[in-house]
Amino acid sequence: MRxxxxxxxxxxxxxxxxxxxxxxxxxxxxxxxxxxxxxxxxFLLIPAVVCIAMFEGPVAGLWLGLLAGLAWDxxxxxxxxxxxxxxxxxxxxxxxxVSAVMRNNLVSxxxxxxxxxxxxxxxxxxxxxLTGGASGLLASLAGxxxxxxxxxxxxxxxxxxxxxxxxxxxxxxxxxxxx
Amino acid sequence: xxxxIHSKGFKIFCAVxxxxxxxxxxxxxxxxxxxxxTSAAGFVFGPLQRVSSFLTQQVSDFSVxxxxxxxxxxxxxxxxxxxxxxxxxxxDYEKAKYKIAVYEEFLEVKEENPDFKFVSASxxxxxxxxxxxxxxxxxxxxxxxxxxxxxxxxxxLVGLVVGVTPTQCEVKTLLNPSVSVSAYEIKTRxxxxxxxxxxxxxxxxxxxxxxxxxxxxxxxxxxxxxxxGGIFPRDLIIGTVQRIVPRSGTxxxxxxxxxxxxxxxxxxxxxxxxxxxxxxxxxxxx
Numbered sequence: 001m002r003x004x005x006x007x008x009x010x011x012x013x014x015x016x017x018x019x020x021x022x023x024x025x026x027x028x029x030x031x032x033x034x035x036x037x038x039x040x041x042x043f044l045l046i047p048a049v050v051c052i053a054m055f056e057g058p059v060a061g062l063w064l065g066l067l068a069g070l071a072w073d074x075x076x077x078x079x080x081x082x083x084x085x086x087x088x089x090x091x092x093x094x095x096x097x098v099s100a101v102m103r104n105n106l107v108s109x110x111x112x113x114x115x116x117x118x119x120x121x122x123x124x125x126x127x128x129x130l131t132g133g134a135s136g137l138l139a140s141l142a143g144x145x146x147x148x149x150x151x152x153x154x155x156x157x158x159x160x161x162x163x164x165x166x167x168x169x170x171x172x173x174x175x176x177x178x179x
Numbered sequence: 180x181x182x183x184i185h186s187k188g189f190k191i192f193c194a195v196x197x198x199x200x201x202x203x204x205x206x207x208x209x210x211x212x213x214x215x216x217t218s219a220a221g222f223v224f225g226p227l228q229r230v231s232s233f234l235t236q237q238v239s240d241f242s243v244x245x246x247x248x249x250x251x252x253x254x255x256x257x258x259x260x261x262x263x264x265x266x267x268x269x270x271d272y273e274k275a276k277y278k279i280a281v282y283e284e285f286l287e288v289k290e291e292n293p294d295f296k297f298v299s300a301s302x303x304x305x306x307x308x309x310x311x312x313x314x315x316x317x318x319x320x321x322x323x324x325x326x327x328x329x330x331x332x333x334x335x336l337v338g339l340v341v342g343v344t345p346t347q348c349e350v351k352t353l354l355n356p357s358v359s360v361s362a363y364e365i366k367t368r369x370x371x372x373x374x375x376x377x378x379x380x381x382x383x384x385x386x387x388x389x390x391x392x393x394x395x396x397x398x399x400x401x402x403x404x405x406x407x408g409g410i411f412p413r414d415l416i417i418g419t420v421q422r423i424v425p426r427s428g429t430x431x432x433x434x435x436x437x438x439x440x441x442x443x444x445x446x447x448x449x450x451x452x453x454x455x456x457x458x459x460x461x462x463x464x465x
Binding site: 022025026028030032042058062070071072075076080081083089096120124137140143144145 | 183187188191192195196199200202203206207214216217219220221223224225227228231232235236302303304305306307308309310311313315342344347349356377378381446
């Protein structure tokens, strides 16, 4: 069975996305590699998965989300596959929304990115409330989760622009070959 | 909506989520505290994480040397080459001295407690979403590490292992509110439980709870593990009492304790894989 030129291009593009996800995971979880600004840490994998899913659709989005989630879980030896479940769902939902309801532009990326980040921060904050009790909850929200949300959200356009460049580059190549 | 639910993508999505959840449930049942998917991913991503951590350390060292070189070059112009060479030697000496001091402390712990079995470990990751200084170490079940093994730095308690894959393990530190340690203050011998909450954790403190209102514990007192419960061995140093605070609604007081180990800045630690009186995770009910 021979692969068509289009399929080869898609495979190459998705392999590049997978490499990006692994790189971003190392950047995010290696101590001292990505700057921590006033205790705020960047959850880089969330905007990365959302932006990739916006261009690649729900199925590729969920597989790449799963890869990102497994990489994140591996960095923490988590008892539950929280990140794998979350990022698989984020990738699938972002892909479905863009293919059915939303336009694929920077505003949509900002909306989907912020919603995913907000949901993640909320889940982690509530989980920390369960283990840490009620005292200091507001301090941890204001001192860690909100700044981390803002920091991660600010990086969403960077991922969107990069993924769009990879995608349009690949599509342009296809048009060139067709012409 | 119906079309979405009947789509191939939705079925794949449901299957993947179901598989992940099944893996998590299986891990909970098997008491490994690490999801099957996470263990599998650890095989692939663990070595990458280690390489990345090593390279970051190397780049960081290079940066320090680079800064030293720039400073020294200025001094060579201003003074002479001999002083510059001496400064470089001094940096190496300080590094070696630090290393020896760390190992001497571990040796002392080993000599004082011949029943301890250690595994040295490096911090390879600090999970971005963890607000309580949790860390991932590069040693797992292959090296004999298991859930509930204490983690120390020198004579100081750092935390305990809560999740293990074959090649790495996750550690919850004293700054995590879900960790509680049976402890006593060495001068007064008053017993209590060291724990923390989100507020104290943010400030880098724990508290020794359940002290009586007329406690003799004062600022500067040293708090050690009591060994009760069989999770932690006796007499590991937890920290130093900073202040005594009343406990709202009761006549008892708490002692705010600052851990002696710099938990947020640790790069190398030791895991105690076995000690006399240690309870297995099954015995301790975890």
